[in-house]
Amino acid sequence: MAHSRVRCHRSRCRFRACTVQWRQADRDVYGGCCRENTESVNIVTSQFDDSPEMSLGTTIYLDHAATTPTDPAVIEAMLPFWHETWGNPSSLYAAGRQARAALDRARATLAEILHCHPREITLTSGGSESDNLALRGVVAEARRATPQPHLITSAVEHHAVLHTAMALEKEGIDVTYMPVDAYGMVSPNDLAAAIRPETCLVSIMDANNEVGTINPIAELAAVARARHIPFHTDAVQAAGALPLDVDALGVDLLSLSAHKFNGPKGIGLLYTRRGTRWTPQITGGGQETNRRAGTENVAYAVGMAVALARAEVERPRAVAHCSVLRNRLIERVRAEIPDVRLNGHPTRRLANNANLGFAGVEAESLLILLDAEGIAASAGSACASGSIEPSHVLTAMGVPEPYALGTLRFSFGAENTADEVESVADLLPRLVVRLRSLATLMV
Numbered sequence: 001m002a003h004s005r006v007r008c009h010r011s012r013c014r015f016r017a018c019t020v021q022w023r024q025a026d027r028d029v030y031g032g033c034c035r036e037n038t039e040s041v042n043i044v045t046s047q048f049d050d051s052p053e054m055s056l057g058t059t060i061y062l063d064h065a066a067t068t069p070t071d072p073a074v075i076e077a078m079l080p081f082w083h084e085t086w087g088n089p090s091s092l093y094a095a096g097r098q099a100r101a102a103l104d105r106a107r108a109t110l111a112e113i114l115h116c117h118p119r120e121i122t123l124t125s126g127g128s129e130s131d132n133l134a135l136r137g138v139v140a141e142a143r144r145a146t147p148q149p150h151l152i153t154s155a156v157e158h159h160a161v162l163h164t165a166m167a168l169e170k171e172g173i174d175v176t177y178m179p180v181d182a183y184g185m186v187s188p189n190d191l192a193a194a195i196r197p198e199t200c201l202v203s204i205m206d207a208n209n210e211v212g213t214i215n216p217i218a219e220l221a222a223v224a225r226a227r228h229i230p231f232h233t234d235a236v237q238a239a240g241a242l243p244l245d246v247d248a249l250g251v252d253l254l255s256l257s258a259h260k261f262n263g264p265k266g267i268g269l270l271y272t273r274r275g276t277r278w279t280p281q282i283t284g285g286g287q288e289t290n291r292r293a294g295t296e297n298v299a300y301a302v303g304m305a306v307a308l309a310r311a312e313v314e315r316p317r318a319v320a321h322c323s324v325l326r327n328r329l330i331e332r333v334r335a336e337i338p339d340v341r342l343n344g345h346p347t348r349r350l351a352n353n354a355n356l357g358f359a360g361v362e363a364e365s366l367l368i369l370l371d372a373e374g375i376a377a378s379a380g381s382a383c384a385s386g387s388i389e390p391s392h393v394l395t396a397m398g399v400p401e402p403y404a405l406g407t408l409r410f411s412f413g414a415e416n417t418a419d420e421v422e423s424v425a426d427l428l429p430r431l432v433v434r435l436r437s438l439a440t441l442m443v
């Protein structure tokens, strides 16, 4: 679409004094007049179009673990729920019933993919809320029976779990943070040894968001099940990449977030197996069968269902496509750049994840140079209190600091191409050499 700006020059325009400028493409569609031939919504959206950041344009986007582009088919499926079927699904009249029917269909689709009953799905605002609800909900229930329940999680969880566990610890809950091996994996034997009589929940992530390592969830869940302890998995990074059959996994709670599988941001779900005891954390109305108050976002629920259905159908193709791109980048980087390490498991890793540590390079500097070249990736370190700290995941895996501080995550998606990977692999050796020589000069 052309992005040049043109003034409205229509001779009969009632708003001749206006300064609204049109994208050429919009003016062509609406006949050239700034307002007469169209609706105010176009004027409003054009304000947002002014931001150069809105369009990724020619960016090579390799940060799909952070978020994914919304699938146009998902947007299309959601639109009627703003324009036409915008009733409150709790209302009893026709508009409400239509919205309810759409919500029920969306929930049924999600349940079919997860192999569960629709009532076992609670819609949330995303992965963070689902994780919070799982941990806080089960712990709150356990507290009714045990003064100091015990929670088991792993040291490499997303902060949505880790910081929630830490907050619960401050509230008097006992927490064990399971160690991981050098690949970031939790051992079922270690889990068995960590369980205590007061353990009320085990929460171990399906696939790690930084290094892509896939945990043996079915085995871990079986250990917990044998002791009648509910097992939660954060499967936010697994959707569209790994099977989500909750029975095959043997999990009792599972978190998902739609924006990780080409759905809208701001919606997710928590699966809770029937019989699992947990206390709702958002109180108010009786929505979500009294489990999570608040008027449901029907459009987003529909969007999430369409996105997950499409991700499931596309999963084999997406996995094959992404693993080719991932392997090619890893292969070229290892062949052409010395002192590089692949973080995470060599084979039991997400098909779209290449997590690479470049010794002697500051990850943020490399990110900035890549960004200047139109490449979006993510760092495995963060600036904390003025100094650069390696990520908690790499630290728990024992990745040596020179590599941990120089770690970048490249995560691929269906729209990435082989040419894009070649461009990134062509560029990286030069950037790494430049940063390493700068680092040497500064010593």
Ligand SMILES: Cc1ncc(COP(=O)(O)O)c(C=O)c1O
Pocket (backbone or CB within 6 Å): 065, 066, 125, 126, 127, 128, 129, 131, 158, 160, 205, 207, 208, 209, 234, 236, 237, 257, 258, 266, 268
């Ligand atoms: C593993 C994992 N859990 C939870 C979340 C939080 O999800 P949301 O952004 O939907 O709150 C993320 C997001 O990056 C994630 O990767």
